[in-house]
Amino acid sequence: MSLEKEPLGADYNRRKVLLAYNPNSITNSQHLYEWAVSNILRPNLDHVYLISVINTPKIYYPTTDMWTLGLGYYPNNSNFDTLDDEYKNYIKNEQERANNMLKVISCELTRSNITSNVIITKGDVREALVNICKSVKPDIILVAPPSKRSKIILKNSVLNHVRKHMKDIPVITNANDDLHRRDGKVSKQRISRVIKKIKQQLRSGTDVEPLVFINWHLHVFGNQQ
Known part of the structure; x- marks a missing residue:
């Protein structure tokens, strides 16, 4: 089954929530x-689209300038299928890594009777996310704020881009939630443990179930450590 779209039988009577999850910014x-679990999502009432976009940077190949005989680099917009094996493997590994992360979240949501779909695609993150939003037509869009808050970064952020192009749908972020920032359940140590287990899983090639148990254990016992 393709990692890009994995239909799980969405219940369209439920409120549709789109949650953008960046596997390169786990924190x-x-x-x-x-x-979102504490403040937005409603058991038995919501369906969540878990979205990850694998950023695919342009590849630059060296070419000779016939006028100056200098070495220049020009963007290559070749189709994904024509790229070399190393680049294909990079995309495949990133897709699998994102899939493992989102599967953990999907299992957690299932235990709260919140249904979900995992959608993983590739391309420019901002444009791909907007395209998915237009296709899914969610009732709410959840996007994390940029980690750095300079004006230039905020202007060009995924959050700002989605808000600009999806004006008819509420785009919500947790940026100004001070209560959440004080929440002991979301500690650097806890996230570090989750990241460590994900890396171990990817190296060993084990199935996702052990990681689900680990993540559940952190939810239940994380504050006791």
């Missing part, structure tokens, strides 16, 4: 997810 994404 911010985990904060957003756990804040």
Whole structure:
């Protein structure tokens, strides 16, 4: 089954919540997810679309300038299928890593009777996320704020881009929730443990169930350590 779309039988009578999860920014994404569980998501009433976009940077190949005989680099917009094996493997590994993370969250939501879909795609993060939003037509969009708060970064952030292009749908973030920032359940140590277990899982090639148990254990016993 393709990692890009994994239909799990969405219940369209439920409120549709789209949650953007960046596998390259686990701390911010985990904060957003756990804040959403506490403040936004409703058991028995919501269906969550868990979205990850694998950023695919342009590849630059060296070419010779016939006029100056200098070495220049030009962007290559070749189709994914024509790229070399190393680049294909990078995309595949990133997709699998994101899939493992989102499967953990999906299992957690299931235990709260919140249904979910996992959607993993590749491309420019901002554009891909907007395209998915237009296709899914969620009732609420959840996006983490950028980790750095300079004006330039905020202006070009995924959050700002989605808000600009999805004006008819509430785009919510946990940026100003001071209560969540004080929440002991979301500690650096806890997230570090989750990241460590994910890396161990990817190296060993084990199935996702052990990680689900580990994450459940952190939810129940995390504050006791």
